[in-house]
Amino acid sequence: MRRVLDEYRAISDEVLKPHEKRVPRFLEAMKKSLDSRANWTFWLPYVLSLDTCMKCGTCAEVCPVYLSSGRREIYHPAVRADALRKIYRRYFTLAGRLFPWLVGGEELTEEKLDALVEGSYRCTVCRRCAYVCPVAIDNGLLIREARKILDAIDIAPDELREKGTRKQLEMGNATGTPTPAFMDIVEFLAEEIQDTRGYKIEIPVDKRGAEYLVMHNAGDYLAFAETVMGAAEIFHAAGVDWTLNSPATGINDVVNYGVFFSDVEFEKVLRAQVKTCIDLKIRTLVVGECGHAFEAFKYLMMRLIPEEERPFEVKSILELIDQWIREGRIKVDPRKNPEPVTYHDACKLGRLGGLYEEPRRILKACCMDFREMQPNREMSYCCGGGSGFAIMTKGDFLKFRMETYGKIKARQVEETGAGIVALACSNCKGQFREIINYYKLPVRFAGISELVANALVL
Amino acid sequence: MGWLAYLVGIVLPYVALALFVVGFIYKIICWSRAPRHLPWELFPYPHTAGERLGEMVIEVASLRSLKLHNRNIWLPSLLMHFGIYAVVAWLFLVLLGLPVALLGYLGGVAAAAGSLWMFTKRLGRDLRILTTPVEYLNLLLVFLISAGGIITGFFGEGLAVREYMLGILSLSPRLPARPSLLWEIFFLEVFLVYLPFGRMIHFAAKYFTYHRVKWGESH
Numbered sequence: 001m002r003r004v005l006d007e008y009r010a011i012s013d014e015v016l017k018p019h020e021k022r023v024p025r026f027l028e029a030m031k032k033s034l035d036s037r038a039n040w041t042f043w044l045p046y047v048l049s050l051d052t053c054m055k056c057g058t059c060a061e062v063c064p065v066y067l068s069s070g071r072r073e074i075y076h077p078a079v080r081a082d083a084l085r086k087i088y089r090r091y092f093t094l095a096g097r098l099f100p101w102l103v104g105g106e107e108l109t110e111e112k113l114d115a116l117v118e119g120s121y122r123c124t125v126c127r128r129c130a131y132v133c134p135v136a137i138d139n140g141l142l143i144r145e146a147r148k149i150l151d152a153i154d155i156a157p158d159e160l161r162e163k164g165t166r167k168q169l170e171m172g173n174a175t176g177t178p179t180p181a182f183m184d185i186v187e188f189l190a191e192e193i194q195d196t197r198g199y200k201i202e203i204p205v206d207k208r209g210a211e212y213l214v215m216h217n218a219g220d221y222l223a224f225a226e227t228v229m230g231a232a233e234i235f236h237a238a239g240v241d242w243t244l245n246s247p248a249t250g251i252n253d254v255v256n257y258g259v260f261f262s263d264v265e266f267e268k269v270l271r272a273q274v275k276t277c278i279d280l281k282i283r284t285l286v287v288g289e290c291g292h293a294f295e296a297f298k299y300l301m302m303r304l305i306p307e308e309e310r311p312f313e314v315k316s317i318l319e320l321i322d323q324w325i326r327e328g329r330i331k332v333d334p335r336k337n338p339e340p341v342t343y344h345d346a347c348k349l350g351r352l353g354g355l356y357e358e359p360r361r362i363l364k365a366c367c368m369d370f371r372e373m374q375p376n377r378e379m380s381y382c383c384g385g386g387s388g389f390a391i392m393t394k395g396d397f398l399k400f401r402m403e404t405y406g407k408i409k410a411r412q413v414e415e416t417g418a419g420i421v422a423l424a425c426s427n428c429k430g431q432f433r434e435i436i437n438y439y440k441l442p443v444r445f446a447g448i449s450e451l452v453a454n455a456l457v458l
Numbered sequence: 459m460g461w462l463a464y465l466v467g468i469v470l471p472y473v474a475l476a477l478f479v480v481g482f483i484y485k486i487i488c489w490s491r492a493p494r495h496l497p498w499e500l501f502p503y504p505h506t507a508g509e510r511l512g513e514m515v516i517e518v519a520s521l522r523s524l525k526l527h528n529r530n531i532w533l534p535s536l537l538m539h540f541g542i543y544a545v546v547a548w549l550f551l552v553l554l555g556l557p558v559a560l561l562g563y564l565g566g567v568a569a570a571a572g573s574l575w576m577f578t579k580r581l582g583r584d585l586r587i588l589t590t591p592v593e594y595l596n597l598l599l600v601f602l603i604s605a606g607g608i609i610t611g612f613f614g615e616g617l618a619v620r621e622y623m624l625g626i627l628s629l630s631p632r633l634p635a636r637p638s639l640l641w642e643i644f645f646l647e648v649f650l651v652y653l654p655f656g657r658m659i660h661f662a663a664k665y666f667t668y669h670r671v672k673w674g675e676s677h
């Protein structure tokens with residue numbers, strides 16, 4: 001493994017193509033990113049963040065990567081984002097063209113480009129730094145913009161593009177599960193429920209005109225089936241008109257990895273998902289336990305797809321469960337979950353999504369002993385699975401995830417003394433599975449739906 | 459030296475003011491005409507105009523972000539900012555005919571001390587790694603203006619300064635009664651020209667980063 005930034009590699013040389021001349025193409029793509037029309041989706045926060053960082057270092061004091069690495073310079077949020085700012089100054093500002101040394105403009109070389117690529121994948125765009133920055137500068141956003149420029153010149157992790165968005169658009173889900181296999185899984189899950197709970201429920205698939213279409217992260221069917229089963233039990237108990245969908249109807253995977261690295265890929269996936277919902281004539285799309293999908297459908301979609309082109313509502317499964325418990329539509333008994341439970345605020349649901357109280361109300365209703373992790377809510381630390389990291393393991397990358405974000409998170413969990421970490425995001429689950437393993441924590445993680453289903457009183 | 463005094467005292471003020479106004483308006487227009495980007499807010503955030511104003515005032519007056527998350531530079535930064543606020547307030551009072559010399563001097567001392575203190579903080583490891591020469595230069599400029607105002611006695615000459623400023627504003631410029639004031643006038647001119655194009659514009663940028671990005675856009 002060739003070293004380019006540190007001892008890890010998120011992107012292999014096959015994708016990076018270090019022997020090609022990439023700098024001119026990069027500069028061309030960056031020029032386009034600075035055009036307010038071409039890049040309208042993020043132009044304002046982008047240029048504000050490029051121009052007005054005061055170099056006060058406050059961001060660094062809250063960045064999990066910087067802090068847990070023993071304050072390594074390359075992991076400093078502002079230094080990391082400066083890789084892009086230096087290019088901006090040198091090539092796209094007058095002062096930087098005239099006096100690059102004064103304002104910190106720097107010539108871009110092929111080697112520096114390599115380092116920029118890797119640096120762009122050492123931040124989960126958790127935006128904890130942006131929340132505390134006195135000027136509200138967003139170094140996470142700059143990382144995402146860097147990833148966008150790199151994607152435009154074909155540098156993106158396979159996990160996110162070839163095996164992510166592209167595969168999802170082709171197969172209907174990023175796991176590559178074809179319809180017959182999907183149907184088998186659903187049937188198997190229904191049997192599982194019967195075995196463990198002792199009653200049979202029907203799990204509707206591809207039902208047209210349903211009130212609720214529940215779209216999970218397709219990975220959940222394979223890795224976190226308890227969440228899928230829990231959701232089915234809850235919807236059954238609520239007695240509502242609901243359905244899952246198979247790839248035969250279009251997209252049956254709520255993820256959208258475009259959120260992490262590319263507006264182009266993002267829009268393609270989003271439009272395909274919206275089309276699926278319209279074809280199925282559903283009234284409400286229920287986003288399963290997936291953080292970034294909630295961000296995508298609840299916020300990012302707003303101005304990308306006009307309201308009249310998406311004739312359905314969007315709800316997080318958390319919002320629905322919370323509402324149903326409060327309305328008494330479903331009944332739960334906390335004594336069925338006696339173990340101490342703590343909750344990890346997924347960045348995309350909390351800081352970026354505003355769902356702080358819903359999961360807490362649910363957990364307090366369903367568990368005997370709910371304990372807050374410190375810090376929490378808007379100051380929650382990213383678990384390290386965000387922005388695609390949860391599915392990136394090559395080049396020792398798993399170790400990076402564990403030795404940085406994971407280290408902080410493991411300590412936080414231990415301090416609560418809880419036996420269960422409740423999670424509402426698939427990427428968080430992927431990361432916590434590894435953290436628990438790596439640090440040999442005496443805990444298990446559980447999806448919110450799983451805990452609710454366990455507490456259901458029928 | 460007559461022509462130099464004429465240049466600094468009579469010509470440059472207009473050049474500086476013009477560049478400042480044009481530069482400032484250009485920036486503001488540029489940001490406010492930006493296309494509406496995708497929603498990118500951070501929760502929780504204040505919703506009503508009153509709550510937003512309150513948050514802004516608290517942040518500007520106490521530099522709360524630094525206080526909570528970056529204690530190391532909170533006091534020096536607070537000292538410098540309060541010094542600057544005081545000097546600006548002094549200038550306005552002077553224009554109104556209320557030359558409170560003490561306010562000017564106190565502000566000058568605070569800003570000078572604060573900028574020097576910040577300068578030394580910047581030399582520490584954690585800040586040095588992200589500092590470029592222009593950040594040191596910005597601090598020096600603040601220091602120069604505040605120390606200059608003290609040394610030249612500018613802050614104590616409220617009435618002379620007022621007369622001079624009114625002359626400029628009424629388009630009948632006259633050189634200040636005391637030539638030594640020209641030094642400070644020159645520093646202020648440099649500052650004005652530089653302001654819209656440097657990072658010290660952050661006070662205006664902040665409005666946009668908060669109102670248009672971090673706090674969402676009215677939905």
Ligand code: SF4
Pocket residue numbers: 052053054055056057058059060077078132133134135136137138139
């Ligand atoms: S991004 Fe914000 S917190 Fe970080 S150095 Fe820049 S101004 Fe300070």
Ligand code: SF4
Pocket residue numbers: 062063064065066076077122123124125126127128129130139140382
């Ligand atoms: S977004 Fe998160 S990981 Fe990235 S620099 Fe900011 S605090 Fe660090």
